Amino acid sequence: MTMRREAFLEQVKERGAYETTEEAERAARTVLALLGAHLVGEIRADLAARLPEDLALILLNPLQAREPLSPERFVRATAAWIEGATEQTAAWDVGAVLSVAADAAGEELTRRILLQLPVGYDLLFGHSQRV
Template structure:
């Protein structure tokens, strides 16, 4: 998927006003994902995403951190300057677009490494889990 296609999908799902806003939110969520998943998985995910989104997943951060949904959303909120409820919406928009942009097996491996209670976010903001 091209960058403009990914950002349009995030913009539509998250109801953002611009591609710039969609890109900022995408970068924030991907940054948090990169701190939660194994470096190899982050690199594999990066290979399926267009630049500059892939770059945020590539920096070596060492071992993945273990944290749950609340901390995941807190970190997204910290990156975007949003409130936790808004961060949940943001994460849902990006993760749902990601689920459409990468192969299903990559999504399954990502789900295995995210907090168990984050699976519903891949359905998008305000949607039922898939």
């Protein structure tokens, strides 16, 4: 079931404590573009199918990554893409977006996503350990 755009962005806005929906959307676009470079095949398509269409397209047409980024480097890369961000604010951005994406994905797909990512992403998705 696809999550509606307004609902997705409202949850990101709430979890990220953003003042505007535009800030939440900027974080969502950046984080999903980076995440898309780390997911392949069916898992990326399955997650995209659960996201609002415009955000799904970003996930499916990701920024290119030469190698899988560790969770720390993923946060650093996010900070580099968001104007004025620090590693601390980027960690907040990543957590807000990925936890909402995990809710949209559901537990089984989130588990499959985490198996494709380097160790440590479970915390970024709001899980205390691999699910």
